[in-house]
Amino acid sequence: MKTLSLAFSILMLLVSSCGKDDKLTNSGPSHSNTNAQIIVHDGNEREYIVYIPESYDGTSAVPLMLNFHGFGGNATDFMNYADMRSISDSDPFILVYPQGSIANGATHWNPCPVGAGNKSTADDLGFIESLINEITSQYNINDARIYAAGYSNGGMMAYGLAHYKSELIAAVASVSGVMLDCTGSTEHPMPIVHLHGTSDAVLPYNGSSFYPSTQNTLDYWIQFNNTNTTPTTNSDNSDGMTIEHYAYDQGDRSVSVEHYKYIGGDHIWFTSTFQGHNASELVWNFVSRYDLNGLR
Numbered sequence: 001m002k003t004l005s006l007a008f009s010i011l012m013l014l015v016s017s018c019g020k021d022d023k024l025t026n027s028g029p030s031h032s033n034t035n036a037q038i039i040v041h042d043g044n045e046r047e048y049i050v051y052i053p054e055s056y057d058g059t060s061a062v063p064l065m066l067n068f069h070g071f072g073g074n075a076t077d078f079m080n081y082a083d084m085r086s087i088s089d090s091d092p093f094i095l096v097y098p099q100g101s102i103a104n105g106a107t108h109w110n111p112c113p114v115g116a117g118n119k120s121t122a123d124d125l126g127f128i129e130s131l132i133n134e135i136t137s138q139y140n141i142n143d144a145r146i147y148a149a150g151y152s153n154g155g156m157m158a159y160g161l162a163h164y165k166s167e168l169i170a171a172v173a174s175v176s177g178v179m180l181d182c183t184g185s186t187e188h189p190m191p192i193v194h195l196h197g198t199s200d201a202v203l204p205y206n207g208s209s210f211y212p213s214t215q216n217t218l219d220y221w222i223q224f225n226n227t228n229t230t231p232t233t234n235s236d237n238s239d240g241m242t243i244e245h246y247a248y249d250q251g252d253r254s255v256s257v258e259h260y261k262y263i264g265g266d267h268i269w270f271t272s273t274f275q276g277h278n279a280s281e282l283v284w285n286f287v288s289r290y291d292l293n294g295l296r
Contacts (some may be wrong), residue, residue, distance in 0.1 A: 003138075034085070041132050046101035048131060049075045051085050052139070053092040063145035063288065064135060066128065066161075070156025070176075071119075072106045075126050076098040082151060082269040084280045091288065094139055098131060100153075105107070107154050109264075111160025112182035124157065125164050132168055141157040144291040148236040149173035151269045152203065156180055159217075164191050171287035174196045176267050176280050178203045179217045189252040189294055190219045195279055197265020205261075218259055220250070227251035231259075241265065241272040253294025258286060 013019045033052040038045050065088070069078035074218045075097040076114060079085075088095045100107040103120035110118035112145050113125065136143060151157040155177015162172045171191040207213030222229060231246040242263040244275035249256040260282060262270055270279040277285060289296060 008255075024288040032131065035081070039130060040132045042123045044101065044122070046127050046131070047075065049078075049079055049097040049099075050135065051088055051095040051097075052090045053094070054192040055089070055092050056094070056139075056142045061140045061142035063134070063147065064141050065093050065095050065284070065287075066131075066146070066158075067095070067097055067102065068109055068148070068149045068150030068157045069097065069107070070150075070152030070154050071108050073100075073154075074107060074149075075273070078151070080153075084284065087280060087284050091284070093145075093288075094135065094141065094286075096131070098128065107161075108133075109150075109157035111156040111180055113164065113184075116229050125160060127163060128157075129165055129168065141293065143168075144293065145170055147173070147287040148170050149175070149287070150174045150177055152177055152267065162186055162192070166190060167292075170292045171290040173283040173287055174217075175269050175283070176200055176203060177216075178211045178217070179220065181212070185222075186224065188292060189225045189255040191257070191287065191290045191294075192218075193258045193260070193283065194218060194224075195260040195262070195266065195270060197262040197270070200267045214259070214261075218246075218257055221247055222248050222251075222259045225251035225255050225257060227257055236274050238275075239273045243272065243274045245274060246250060255290065255294050 035050050035077050052111040079097045084095050100109050101122040104150040108119040110122055148158040148161045155174030157270055158172045159179040160167050166186040173193045175195045205214050206289055227248040229249050231248045233246050236243045244261040
């Protein structure tokens with residue numbers, strides 16, 4: 001199993017070539033605090049990119065946000081595609097883009113324990129636990145405010161963490177993702193926000209013979225969290241796309257399950273805005289309301 005991606009190698013070269021006052025140049029905004037790192041887990045080198053907000057000085061504990069790329073993607077491109085660094089600067093949190101391993105020529109995530117539901121034998125659940133331990137040992141992290149988000153297969157990974165590593169994860173966001181049926185034992189009410197387009201041809205909104213529908217996924221968490229079953233709804237089409245918002249609230253520990261339905265939306269990390277907020281902002285605005293004990 002191959003672990004080091006070409007794009008990640010290039011990023012490491014860029015980072016290592018930057019002086020103290022230099023900026024890392026990429027297709028998004030320039031940020032000097034973007035660093036490529038490697039840890040060893042299960043005998044394999046595993047990679048991630050970490051962004052430290054400009055105001056971080058270690059004196060106050062800050063949240064940790066994990067954001068997972070999709071199948072075939074890489075952390076470098078995804079960091080620019082689903083860029084949350086400016087949000088990290090505005091509302092300080094440490095931001096990590098982990099890198100999936102490669103099997104059969106494609107990068108991927110395994111959201112389930114080793115078994116038939118996975119794409120390889122890589123222990124991604126263990127990798128992320130090790131990664132969290134590494135980050136919390138290096139930085140002053142509020143360990144009650146660790147969040148997971150992801151796109152497509154990365155959204156599957158975020159749901160996998162909600163099931164199998166819930167003692168570490170305070171809230172989860174999935175963008176154009178889906179929840180697999182290898183559900184574990186979530187230890188606390190889990191706030192969930194799910195963003196999905198109705199014209200998604202990869203992970204269909206209404207499900208397929210392989211994957212559940214968006215509503216089936218929402219229903220699972222509505223029942224688990226004991227939220228209201230009738231949502232509060234509103235919509236917005238100010239950015240040229242109609243986006244419907246459904247909020248199932250008043251769950252245990254005041255958690256909620258929320259859904260943004262992009263009418264005609266494709267299999268993407270959405271840039272169309274709802275009330276002025278793109279997908280990255282909607283994700284952070286939701287998860288940041290919670291810690292391991294529920295609504296903050």
